[in-house]
Amino acid sequence: MGIVNKILGEKKPSDVGGYVDLEKYIESADNSTMGANMVVRVGEIQRYEDLKEFSDIVYGGNMLILDFSPIAEEEVILKRITTDLKKLIKEINGDIAGIGNNMMLLTPSGVKVERRKVRGKYA
Numbered sequence: 001m002g003i004v005n006k007i008l009g010e011k012k013p014s015d016v017g018g019y020v021d022l023e024k025y026i027e028s029a030d031n032s033t034m035g036a037n038m039v040v041r042v043g044e045i046q047r048y049e050d051l052k053e054f055s056d057i058v059y060g061g062n063m064l065i066l067d068f069s070p071i072a073e074e075e076v077i078l079k080r081i082t083t084d085l086k087k088l089i090k091e092i093n094g095d096i097a098g099i100g101n102n103m104m105l106l107t108p109s110g111v112k113v114e115r116r117k118v119r120g121k122y123a
Helices: 003-008 022-029 048-059 075-092
Strands: 040-044 063-067 094-101 104-108
Touching: 040 048, 048 063, 048 075, 048 104, 075 094, 075 104
Parallel strands: 040 063
Antiparallel strands: 063 104, 094 104
């Protein structure tokens, strides 16, 4: 037993301070999308640093519905994020469109967003 272990005590493998390994849950969730060519993911961006994760989804050939409500009041950060997302979409020849007030849709290459709303016959 080392000196650090004598001071702090030995850490048992099961004692991880409230940490729950979600790996087994992620694997089971991925099985539901097996066989699909494209997945529509829903995300919520809370800070600029989250952009990498969301970019990877679109680079991977999937669609992303992105909720930016948490940062909607922070104009500088929102402008920076939308500028970077537009560059990403242009780079991969995808499409980006606003949905409502605080959401946007990002699509991969080969998928375009129709800007006109589809309305029912009696609308």
